Amino acid sequence: MKKQLLEVRVNGRTHELAIEPNRLLLDALRVDLQLTGSKRGCDDSSCGACTVLVDGTLMLSCTMLAASCEGQEITTVEGITEHGALAAIQKAYRDWCGAQCGFCTPGFMMTVTHLLATNPTPSESEIREALSSNLCRCTGYSQMYGAIKAAIEAEQKGMAIVSWKNIFDPDSGSLFDIHVLGTTAHDWQSFLNYLSTNYEVAYSEDGVPRTVPPIETIFEARRNATPLLQIRMHGYTIDCHFFASDAI
Structure with missing residues (x-):
């Protein structure tokens, strides 16, 4: 069968494939x-x-033609987190032992990701209805429900670290400012530690350079100044602004 060129965008990256028209x-x-x-x-x-x-809609890729996805944004389980920062549902699955053999886990994570994106505070019945499209042959549903509830609570408390794909697109080189409205000091300190270990990080208050302090000091500085973290990654600079809540 003659192959055709197909351009697809998967997890924020554009790919050109030569595939058969009937390829799933x-x-x-x-x-x-x-x-x-x-x-x-x-x-x-x-x-x-x-x-x-596929364009934000849950789809089953085992019965969907690849050619039908041209021009659409595809997100797989590999795309819900980047650069080592786990999504809330991934953290919760780890902490609650939500996976047994793990074969079904990627599908469940995608379903939960979609659920939380469309309904941040689902009820017990809404969670069960959403997961009814996914099967676990190990029957480990109790741990999954516990993990999902923990992920919802984490999102509501602002414990999930900022998603990297929202601030840096490696395919286009696009950058976005991070505007921190509020989250827990513990998770932001973990985020800051990760940045400082892997990238060049500079800190200033109202334009005056200073040594990078603990995150709680940065939060405290918001009362009288506008702290700014500048992160050098992949040849670009990302500005991370911290504003007092009444300045938004």
Whole structure:
């Protein structure tokens, strides 16, 4: 069968593939792009292990043609976190032992990611309804529900570290300012430690350079100044502003 050129955007990156018209999206992801997080569990859209997001909509990649996704944004489980910063649901799965054999986990994580994006405070019945499209053959649902509830609580308390894909697009080189409205000091200190270890970080208050202090000192400085972290990564500079809550 004659191959055709297909341009797809997956996890924020654009790829050009030469594939057969009948190639399934799951095969394009796993074989052509080596994104093996999405799993083949049934081949008939009944288990949810292959779940991905296509333009923000949950889709089952085992029965979807790759060619039908041209021009659309595809997100796989590899794309919900970047550069070592775990998403809230990933942290919760780890802490609550939400995975047993782990084969179904990527599909569940994509379903939960979509659920929390569209309904940040789902009820118990809404959680169960959302997860009804995914099967766990190990029957480890109790731990999953515990993990999901923990992730929801973490999101509500602002404990999830800023998602890297929202501040740096490696494909286009686009950068965005981070405006910190409020989160816990513990998680921001972890975030700051990660930045300081892996990148060049500079700090200033009202334009005056200073040594990078603990995050609680930065929070305290917001009362009388506008602290600014400047992060050098991949040849670019990202500005991270900290404003007092009444200045927003």
